[in-house]
């Protein structure tokens with residue numbers, strides 16, 4: 001019998017498991033599957049973990065999410081085509097839920113799919129090497145400290161790429177008397193109340209971690225961008241300046257001449273695609289981009305087409321894109337989709353990579369990734385979802401952020417699955433200090 005290994009049970013791994021489950025429900029004979037998960041539960045980054053560094057077994061902590069994290073895009077843009085928010089929550093809910101609510105939604109679909117029996121929890125994949133046409137996968141049962149090696153015909157890498165921090169070095173760091181941390185280890189903005197916070201970066205972590213610090217009472221928030229500023233209308237108490245030059249004692253000295261006293265430096269400098277368990281020829285090497293090279297249709301490893309990667313792109317689209325990818329990979333494994341020859345694969349990858357490299361602004365990037373999702377879906381039975389509406393939502397969301405970075409999460413969007421419009425939340429995001437599911441779902 002064909003054997004498939006899935007590495008990780010975050011949203012991507014769960015999409016993969018769901019896709020096989022749906023095929024089985026339709027009467028197809030599916031392969032034997034083992035999904036390895038290093039955490040004690042599924043849900044990937046959507047699990048909150050107080051720990052940083054290593055766990056009780058000495059394994060690295062995967063999680064990068066923090067208290068009070070709310071969705072940074074409308075939930076309608078990531079809705080599963082086969083499991084709506086209305087179906088899960090039994091009532092319409094607002095468009096920008098906090099982490100716990102989105103986790104509940106992801107897990108809700110997984111629970112309904114009878115797939116938990118396929119996941120080995122507390123089990124870290126340590127090595128994957130080519131063996132004939134397949135792979136030898138070695139994984140450690142962390143509780144019993146036992147390494148087991150199993151042969152698989154296919155391996156699906158779904159270990160995420162927002163977990164291993166990229167940590168730059170600046171002059172003066174060793175002598176700085178305050179705290180230096182990466183956003184991967186950020187857990188709770190309350191810690192920085194009344195502090196002078198300096199944040200480096202200009203992407204989503206820089207944006208949200210700085211807003212969190214502002215919201216929960218930091219004295220000042222200074223954001224140092226490297227290439228392009230985010231350029232939002234920051235509220236009083238926040239500012240964006242150009243690039244850190246060096247640190248002198250407790251002073252951050254920026255290239256534009258700004259000198260800022262600081263108590264804490266938070267590096268929102270992004271993450272590394274990191275696959276220490278893969279042998280060299282299988283290893284994807286890329287920065288965070290919309291179309292990493294060597295991946296046919298963004299998922300099939302060009303040099304060994306029995307190896308797949310899910311979710312390795314920079315992401316506007318998330319959960320339904322992961323579904324689109326999973327359904328596509330499933331159908332390759334189940335021989336419903338034929339792969340073209342090597343030359344056609346290379347040409348196809350090149351076309352997408354060239355297109356990506358010509359993109360000039362976020363709107364074009366949204367178009368690009370939407371086209372990509374639609375391209376995958378046309379070949380599978382993933383239920384139809386209105387990607388044109390999702391694209392329009394992303395456009396509106398970009399405009400909302402440009403017009404007011406403090407209120408964009410108070411807006412409402414319509415579901416591409418049910419048409420339901422997200423009701424207004426009882427409390428504006430800026431005033432909502434309690435992010436629990438209970439409070440969020442209650443009507444005041």
Ligand SMILES: Cc1cc2nc3c(=O)[nH]c(=O)nc-3n(C[C@H](O)[C@H](O)[C@H](O)COP(=O)(O)OP(=O)(O)OC[C@H]3O[C@@H](n4cnc5c(N)ncnc54)[C@H](O)[C@@H]3O)c2cc1C
Pocket residue numbers: 007008009010011012013036037038039042043044045046062064065066069070071072073078123124125126158159160161162163277310311315317318319
């Ligand atoms: C701070 C932060 C906030 C975000 N907020 C949003 C948001 O608001 N909306 C949104 O749509 N997306 C958001 N994202 C993007 C997020 O990446 C995706 O939503 C999603 O979690 C990606 O799913 P994944 O399965 O690819 O990876 P992950 O969620 O990272 O899951 C990977 C899984 O693989 C497991 N794993 C890793 N290595 C191994 C190994 N060697 N062996 C076994 N298991 C392993 C991990 O434990 C984990 O469970 C956010 C990301 C970050 C970092």
Ligand SMILES: NC(=O)c1ccc[n+]([C@@H]2O[C@H](COP(=O)([O-])OP(=O)(O)OC[C@H]3O[C@@H](n4cnc5c(N)ncnc54)[C@H](OP(=O)(O)O)[C@@H]3O)[C@@H](O)[C@H]2O)c1
Pocket residue numbers: 069070071072073162168183200201202203204205206208209224225226227228268269270271288315
């Ligand atoms: N729900 C939420 O609110 C929320 C919050 C946080 C994160 N997220 C998600 O998390 C994911 C990761 O986002 P991310 O922002 O961590 O990573 P990212 O999007 O990959 O961005 C990395 C950033 O680091 C900057 N950088 C790298 N090296 C630097 C240096 N030496 N000095 C200054 N800046 C440097 C880059 O700047 P350049 O552009 O100059 O290269 C870039 O702005 C995204 O999918 C995002 O949606 C969501």
